[in-house]
Amino acid sequence: MAKSNQLVVSAHHAIPRYQQIARQLKQAISDGELVAGSRLPSSRTMALELGVARATVENAYGELVAQGWLERRGQAGTFVSPSATSGANNVANTSSQPQGAPRPFQMGLPALDGFPRALWARMMGRRLRLQTRYDLMLPEANGESTLRQAIADYLRFSRSIDCQPEQVFITAGFQAAMRLVVHTLAKPGDGIWLEDPGYRYVRPVFAEAGMALHPVPVDNEGMQIDYGLGHFPDARFALVTPAHQSPLGVALSLARRHQLLDWAAANQSWVIEDDYDSEFRYHGKPLPPIKSLDGPQRVIYAGTFSKSLFPALRVAWLVVPQQQVEAFSQHTHYLPCTAPLLIQQTIADFLREGHFWRHLKKMRLCYSERRVWLEQALQQQGFDVVPQAGGIQLVMRVSGDDRALVAKAREAGLAVQALSDWRMVSKGEGGILMSFTNLTSMAMALKVAQQLRDAIF
Numbered sequence: 077m078a079k080s081n082q083l084v085v086s087a088h089h090a091i092p093r094y095q096q097i098a099r100q101l102k103q104a105i106s107d108g109e110l111v112a113g114s115r116l117p118s119s120r121t122m123a124l125e126l127g128v129a130r131a132t133v134e135n136a137y138g139e140l141v142a143q144g145w146l147e148r149r150g151q152a153g154t155f156v157s158p159s160a161t162s163g164a165n166n167v168a169n170t171s172s173q174p175q176g177a178p179r180p181f182q183m184g185l186p187a188l189d190g191f192p193r194a195l196w197a198r199m200m201g202r203r204l205r206l207q208t209r210y211d212l213m214l215p216e217a218n219g220e221s222t223l224r225q226a227i228a229d230y231l232r233f234s235r236s237i238d239c240q241p242e243q244v245f246i247t248a249g250f251q252a253a254m255r256l257v258v259h260t261l262a263k264p265g266d267g268i269w270l271e272d273p274g275y276r277y278v279r280p281v282f283a284e285a286g287m288a289l290h291p292v293p294v295d296n297e298g299m300q301i302d303y304g305l306g307h308f309p310d311a312r313f314a315l316v317t318p319a320h321q322s323p324l325g326v327a328l329s330l331a332r333r334h335q336l337l338d339w340a341a342a343n344q345s346w347v348i349e350d351d352y353d354s355e356f357r358y359h360g361k362p363l364p365p366i367k368s369l370d371g372p373q374r375v376i377y378a379g380t381f382s383k384s385l386f387p388a389l390r391v392a393w394l395v396v397p398q399q400q401v402e403a404f405s406q407h408t409h410y411l412p413c414t415a416p417l418l419i420q421q422t423i424a425d426f427l428r429e430g431h432f433w434r435h436l437k438k439m440r441l442c443y444s445e446r447r448v449w450l451e452q453a454l455q456q457q458g459f460d461v462v463p464q465a466g467g468i469q470l471v472m473r474v475s476g477d478d479r480a481l482v483a484k485a486r487e488a489g490l491a492v493q494a495l496s497d498w499r500m501v502s503k504g505e506g507g508i509l510m511s512f513t514n515l516t517s518m519a520m521a522l523k524v525a526q527q528l529r530d531a532i533f
C-alpha cells in the first residue's frame with residue numbers, strides 16, 4: 077500500500093489542504109514514487125495520519141479520480157490508475173484528438189465550437205484601444221461597474237430578478253464567490269445543507285472554513301427540504317441548484333422553493349441559489365428563481381459565465397440582499413475581484429450590445445439537437461437515459477458498481493463520471509454522468525456511445 081507519511085499539509089498555506097494533498101500525490105505519481113496499481117490508504121487512515129478531516133482527503137482523492145490519476149475499485153479501495161504514470165491528460169486522450177481537445181463526454185464545458193471567437197477577439201481589441209490611462213489603476217474590488225449594471229439588466233429581463241448594480245459582486249469563478257459568502261456571513265461551526273448527490277467541487281470551500289456540511293438527499297422534486305428541517309433545522313445556510321439540480325438535472329418544485337424560503341426567513345438563515353446553467357432549458361416553462369420570490373431578503377444568488385460563454389473566463393457573480401451590500405463590500409477589501417478588467421469590460425460590451433442573447437439563443441438550439449443525438453445513440457446501445465428538461469449534462473442509470481464501470485470507460489479514454497462519486501452519504505441507484513455539448517454530429521454521438529458500450533460491457 078502507498079505510504080502517506082511523506083505528505084505534508086499546512087493550515088497556513090495559501091492553497092486549500094485538499095489541493096496540497098492532491099498536488100503531492102500527483103507529484104509522487106509523476107516521479108514514479110507511486111506506481112500504477114498501488115493502493116492508497118483509506119481516506120480515514122490518511123486523514124488520521126495527516127491530522128485533517130476525512131472530507132479533505134476524500135476531496136483530494138475525488139479530484140484525482142476525476143482527472144484520471146486515481147481510480148476507485150469499490151470495496152477494494154483507491155488505486156493509482158494503470159495509465160496515470162504518463163500524466164493524467166494522456167489517460168483519456170485518444171490518439172485521434174488534437175492536444176488539449178475535450179475528451180469524449182467531458183463535463184462542465186459548453187460547446188467550444190459554438191463560441192463566436194472572431195467577434196470576441198474584435199470586441200476585446202476594441203476595448204483595449206478604448207481604454208484610457210485611468211484603466212491602469214486598480215479596478216473596483218467588487219467588479220467593473222459597467223458589468224455589474226449589465227448583469228443587473230440581464231437578470232431583470234431574463235430571470236425576473238429585481239436588483240441594483242451595487243448588489244452585484246463579480247468574482248473570479250463560482251468557488252471565489254462562495255469564498256466571499258463564507259468570509260462575509262459564516263463562522264466556524266455554522267451548518268450548511270448541501271444536496272446529496274451534489275456539486276462536489278465546492279464542498280472544500282465550506283469544509284476549509286470549519287463549517288458543518290449537512291448532506292440533504294435529493295428526489296425528483298430536488299432537495300428534500302423536509303429532511304433538512306427534520307435533521308438540521310438550525311443550519312445557517314442551504315446551497316441549492318434549483319434550476320437543474322447538479323448532477324441529477326431535476327428542478328426544485330415551487331412548493332419546496334417556498335418552503336426553503338420560509339425556513340430561511342424564520343431561522344434567519346441564508347439560501348444560496350446556484351443558478352449555474354439555468355439558461356439552458358429545452359421544454360416546459362421554467363420555474364421562477366428563488367431570488368425572484370425573495371421578499372424576506374434571505375437569498376444570495378450566484379451565476380456564472382462558465383457555461384453561457386466559456387470557462388476560461390473564470391467570471392461568476394453574486395447578487396446579495398441590499399442590507400448585506402455594505403458587509404460584502406467590506407470583505408472585498410481583502411478578497412477583491414481578481415477577474416482581469418479587460419475581460420470584465422468585454423463581457424459587459426457583449427451583454428449590452430445584444431450578443432449574449434443571440435449567443436444563448438443559438439446555443440439552446442445547438443444543445444437541444446446534440447442532447448437528442450446522444451440520447452438516441454445511447455438508447456440504441458441499450459442504455460437507460462434519465463429524461464431531463466434542461467442543463468448541459470446527461471445521467472444514465474446503471475445497475476452494479478458505477479465506479480467500476482466508469483473506471484473501465486476512463487481507461488478507454490472516455491471522460492464519464494460515476495454518480496456515486498458525487499454522493500456524500502446517500503445510497504441510491506448507480507449512474508453515469510456525461511456531457512453532450514462537444515458532440516458535433518450524430519455520427520460522433522453514435523461512435524462514442526458504441527465505444528462506451530464496448531468499454532464497460
Ligand SMILES: Cc1ncc(COP(=O)(O)O)c(C=O)c1O
Nearest residue numbers: 184249250275322352380382392
Ligand atoms: C453546480 C455548479 N455550480 C457552479 C459551477 C460554476 O463554476 P465556475 O464558475 O467556477 O466555473 C459549475 C460548473 O461546472 C457547476 O457545475
